[in-house]
Amino acid sequence: MLTAWTQPEKQLNNRVVNLPRGKFLGGSSGLNATLILRGLRSDYDSWLEAGNIGWGWEDVLPFFKKSETFVSTNGYQADLDFHGTEGIIHTSMPPPLAINDPLVESFIDKGIPYQPDMHVKGEAVDGVGIATRTIHQWSTNQRVADYVNIDPPANLHVAYNTTVLRIILDDQSSGATTAPKYTATTVAAEIKNETGTVEMVTYRARKEIILSAGAYNSPFLLLHSGVGPKDHLKEVGIEVKVDLKGVGRNLGDHMLLNQLYQVKDIATEDIHYWPPGAEAGVREWIEKKTGPMASFCVGVLAFKDLSDRIINKPLWRAAKVANPDADISGHLPGQPHVEYYPIASAIGSELPTKGETIVGLAAMLFGFDQPGTVTLRSSNPHDPPKINHNYLSSELDLALYVEAARFGHEIMVEGSGTHDHIVGPWPVDRIVPSTDEEWKEFVKEGVTTDFHPSSTCKMGPDTDEEAVVDPRLRVRNVAGLRVADISILPTLVHGHTQAVAYMIGEKAADMILEDNRVKAAI
Numbered sequence: 001m002l003t004a005w006t007q008p009e010k011q012l013n014n015r016v017v018n019l020p021r022g023k024f025l026g027g028s029s030g031l032n033a034t035l036i037l038r039g040l041r042s043d044y045d046s047w048l049e050a051g052n053i054g055w056g057w058e059d060v061l062p063f064f065k066k067s068e069t070f071v072s073t074n075g076y077q078a079d080l081d082f083h084g085t086e087g088i089i090h091t092s093m094p095p096p097l098a099i100n101d102p103l104v105e106s107f108i109d110k111g112i113p114y115q116p117d118m119h120v121k122g123e124a125v126d127g128v129g130i131a132t133r134t135i136h137q138w139s140t141n142q143r144v145a146d147y148v149n150i151d152p153p154a155n156l157h158v159a160y161n162t163t164v165l166r167i168i169l170d171d172q173s174s175g176a177t178t179a180p181k182y183t184a185t186t187v188a189a190e191i192k193n194e195t196g197t198v199e200m201v202t203y204r205a206r207k208e209i210i211l212s213a214g215a216y217n218s219p220f221l222l223l224h225s226g227v228g229p230k231d232h233l234k235e236v237g238i239e240v241k242v243d244l245k246g247v248g249r250n251l252g253d254h255m256l257l258n259q260l261y262q263v264k265d266i267a268t269e270d271i272h273y274w275p276p277g278a279e280a281g282v283r284e285w286i287e288k289k290t291g292p293m294a295s296f297c298v299g300v301l302a303f304k305d306l307s308d309r310i311i312n313k314p315l316w317r318a319a320k321v322a323n324p325d326a327d328i329s330g331h332l333p334g335q336p337h338v339e340y341y342p343i344a345s346a347i348g349s350e351l352p353t354k355g356e357t358i359v360g361l362a363a364m365l366f367g368f369d370q371p372g373t374v375t376l377r378s379s380n381p382h383d384p385p386k387i388n389h390n391y392l393s394s395e396l397d398l399a400l401y402v403e404a405a406r407f408g409h410e411i412m413v414e415g416s417g418t419h420d421h422i423v424g425p426w427p428v429d430r431i432v433p434s435t436d437e438e439w440k441e442f443v444k445e446g447v448t449t450d451f452h453p454s455s456t457c458k459m460g461p462d463t464d465e466e467a468v469v470d471p472r473l474r475v476r477n478v479a480g481l482r483v484a485d486i487s488i489l490p491t492l493v494h495g496h497t498q499a500v501a502y503m504i505g506e507k508a509a510d511m512i513l514e515d516n517r518v519k520a521a522i
């Protein structure tokens, strides 16, 4: 695992936020929480309207399906017409957590209807339902990097323990004014051998280079290659080859706030992780790759459009609408502002020592204001990037989060399904806020990343000066270089990002074949 930290986040009382990423084959999908949600039709149709030809919902749906094999389980209702059946990524609705039924009842009690297999069709709905996960048969066949491990083509070579330092751009200009001056020809990397010695290597591309280092590291590598905002490159002493304003800008993320409660009569996962159950759970995982540690303790998802709770707040009423079709926070009608999911564990908090059982209700905000940045500290590629997420720098997002948190608390303590099971907040000395100001402080102290950084090499048409790649994922003004990962998102979607990463991979492969005049079958 690779860990990075934000700079002190001003609106989070200058806290730094830990940003883990998967540093192995399979990337962050190898350590993620396995929830899989595509986002909404309206998310992708907005991309299309912004000039990203080929990226509307109807365009991307076949690639979502192509990446997926959905396996029906546990009698849950699923919309099979919208799931894939032959893809590499196996998805299913895993066995329920004990908290599922009480929580679903509480959401329904609070006006959120039950919606089986929410959002697979891309519809914007408030609802509560069972989560689809990338966990099918995980325990017997850990599905990390399946794209590489299952039937790898004979011409695929994986270089292990190898860190890319930069991409070398050669001036191969022919003098034609329309062609890019620079062509990406070579990848410069270092290999760390088992003895700890480091060997410098280069890989020369025969056709083109595809950069897929994720939302923090793809812009990092472009900047180290001399592609990025010229002022910043000059500032850190890197030769400017291509002045591209958007590299490392527009960093988006979904934020997470977890409220913990001690519960009675509901089994949770902690017993498997912490003493006295820990040894058994860990041993089972090490020996057989089965048991509770082969899963992650989530199971239900709920979405809520908070308009009814926020519309009369003075801040909301005073704010100006930028997009007349959307609300002032940029959400189109019916798009949820928040997603809730339970975490049946004391993760991220004081651990129970007397056998207490703890459940968290996580609120993930779809707050889109005020993106962040990924920049360099120096010209040394071993220096980690400087990451500034600007979490909650928008007052509107903070106001939304206050309502999201307050509603989440009401669900847990007042909802008819959970009410009788709640002992109280956890840790026991946690004081539940009551005024808006107290809730704001609680949110600022508690918010962290939901691990969905995006958009630092954003896709857009030539008219978009923030765009780093065009809709065929080619880096602007560089020949022979594409980016294919979550960094290309024009805007974050109302979903989670792993499904989107698989879709981008499938679509990129299709476009590369197409550009080389080989039509792939989808």
Ligand SMILES: Cc1cc2nc3c(=O)[nH]c(=O)nc-3n(C[C@H](O)[C@H](O)[C@H](O)COP(=O)(O)OP(=O)(O)OC[C@H]3O[C@@H](n4cnc5c(N)ncnc54)[C@H](O)[C@@H]3O)c2cc1C
Pocket: 020, 021, 022, 023, 024, 025, 026, 027, 028, 029, 030, 031, 032, 033, 034, 035, 036, 037, 162, 163, 164, 165, 212, 213, 214, 215, 217, 221, 450, 451, 452, 453, 484, 485, 486, 487, 496, 497, 498, 499, 501
């Ligand atoms: C803790 C956590 C929980 C998450 N939970 C969920 C979830 O439940 N559902 C969901 O949908 N999404 C989840 N995500 C997000 C999801 O996993 C990511 O959005 C997705 O993996 C992004 O894919 P990517 O290809 O853009 O980047 P990554 O998956 O991060 O892949 C980047 C790859 O590039 C490699 N790399 C980077 N720099 C270099 C370099 N210089 N040289 C060589 N290799 C390099 C990395 O090792 C990595 O293998 C979670 C993420 C994390 C970290």
